[in-house]
Amino acid sequence: MAVAFNLCEGVVLHSFCDSSGSVFYNDTSGDILSVPLTVSPSEGGRFICHNTEGLGGKSVITPPEAVTNSIEQLVKRKWITLHNA
């Protein structure tokens, strides 16, 4: 399942090379949120996060609930905005 989103102002993200997930960092508040999602950049400054199968030579699958859960948390904190495309 692929989910596309934009980062809100002041938020940066880092996806780990071993596909164990990503960390979102809010530069204004200094808070972090660590999530079991792998994210890759896409066009137009957007990001795509997906279940991680087949990425980086590893086959680690993020359960759909984990993806939804993490996305919800990020949206709730206003750290990302979703795309419905």
Place this chain on the structure above:
Amino acid sequence: MHEVILNTHPFSFRIHTNAPLVLKNLERIYGAERLNFSPNSNDFAHYNVSLVIERKLGRLWKPQAHFLCDEIEPFVPMDSDKAYAMLEWGLNWVVAAHEVNHAIVHAAVLAKEDKAVLLPAPPGSGKSTTCCAFMAHGWRLLSDELALITPNTLTVTPFVRPACLKNKSIEVVKGWLPNSVYSDIARNTHKGDVVHLSPSEHSWKHRYHDAVLTTVVMPTYNANTYCDITPLTQRQTFQQVFDNCFNVGILGQEGFSTLSHAADNLEGYQITFNNADEVVAFIEETHGFA
């Protein structure tokens, strides 16, 4: 009141003290060559601290030790027999509270051939004992408490100072390193009985040499487990280091990128053990050290 400059790298401290116990232990642990007992106007220190023993009204029979930095007293005073330990804790506080040119992680760092291992650890995890085990195997100590990481690199600057040992580990380490130099024991502190150990000659000799991080180890002492090793994902490694980083908040994005860069490039392990030698053996094996 005595005034002495302690020349550690990369920070020096101008220490004012009226406590003979403090002066005696400073000389024993650091050696006279790192102490300047008659500073003149060409000498400077990065930080100015005091360790003063006073009798206040109401406690005439029990003199108390006070630690101050720039007239601020961050700790509740302690009984005077703990004065030296208090000074060492105070110096850690000063650096943790003021320094933002490095990312500072609450961790021990050791290196062999300039490859460094980071041991972040909450109190009671067995970090200091593990540290000493590494030293007994020829690793050099870069720091017992404060890892100074140059932002956006994996480089650690040594901040060689004594290791703090508590309670049972004191006897264990004395068994491994009988010829090392130990401070006077401070009994019944809030951490229990405490002793400071001067790092190995090898550590002192290389105190100006940076090292490069390769591994993060989260040690947990458990009397019932010989040696249980769990690899950490990069995300887990990141979390551990982040949780132990004093100044990531102030460094902001630079702090975040430093720690994420570290997590991407370091191997992380959680090790539960009752035999510290096994921890060292495992790390040496993964690095290809004999």
Place this chain on the structure above:
Amino acid sequence: MSQFSPQFLHDIWHKRADLTSLSAKEWEDLVLLLRSEMLLARFAYFYQQQSAEFPRFVQWHLSNARKLARKQAKQVLLEATLLTPLCRAHSDSVVFLKGAAYTLLGGELAQGRVYSDIDLLVSKAGINSIEKDLVFRGWISKPLNDYDDYYYRQWVHEIPPLIHSNRGTVLDLHHNIVPPISGKAPNVDSLLSCVTETDDGLTVLSPAGLLLHSCVHLFFNEEQEHGYRDLVDIWLLLTRYKSPDFWQQLHEIIEHVGFKTEVILGLHYTAQFFEVDIPASLSRHQINSVRWSLLDFIYKRTLLPNHKTVKVSAQKLAIFMAWVRGHWCKMPIHILLWHFIAKGGRKLAEGLFGTHIFKKTVPQQQ
């Protein structure tokens, strides 16, 4: 400890001080002095170009100071942005004062300005509801000893400082610039008409208002902890904003709000230390000469740093007198005596036994 003359300190801000001839120890002591007066970051920005010639260990400290100041400035903007809508729900006016205001105004006034609290002026009617809302959002009362807590709530009619449990920011909510119990509290409405909006849409007191408030804070307070720093602020305010309009506005505010003596004092010492011109209508000659000689005795000493490196004769006596005067100004005499005794007794106990015996939490050691 090295000794610096007051003139040397003033010359630092005029870039006339001979810093190249300082020994290593003198540099070390100068850094300590500036840090103690909360001026290290300001100094770091003032001398940003020249600092490459300073000793390395000094550059190190300046770099630390700049980073800390930058982080604090960011923090203030975040807090101000979050606090404004929350407070607006209960109060028409939400005005930032002092250090926070300088930061929000930006420019040289903001660079390197560090402070411990964010000061915010809101309406008296709304202040208690605001406190409740803030507590709901993770702000807690800063632990004070019981006496100070009582003092705040009963006599000063302000709420004690709030600290954010997560971010550690300290917030001081006010509904006036002086405690009402003194009988000298100005009609706040006239003060609230002297506000200005920053580029980020936040409200601060106008420069003339900020100057008046700074002078009231300096000369009405019982403790003059950072008097020298506050004068540097006033100097920078004047440098940036002085104009015929500014002086006009200042006169008007004084007409409506009062505190002419305090403004005269503030301007006099700023002019003395930093060589600015002030209008005759606000010169110290407006004050009766007997009264002036007492005030000058106190303030020309207490406004200089109270630090081992700056030798000021009779400073301790002057500080005590300022403290008494500060108290005197604030409260009717029968209350003053009670406060003096209780607080004085407390201070005596703290002096003998150490302030930490009143700490509610033991600081954690690493």
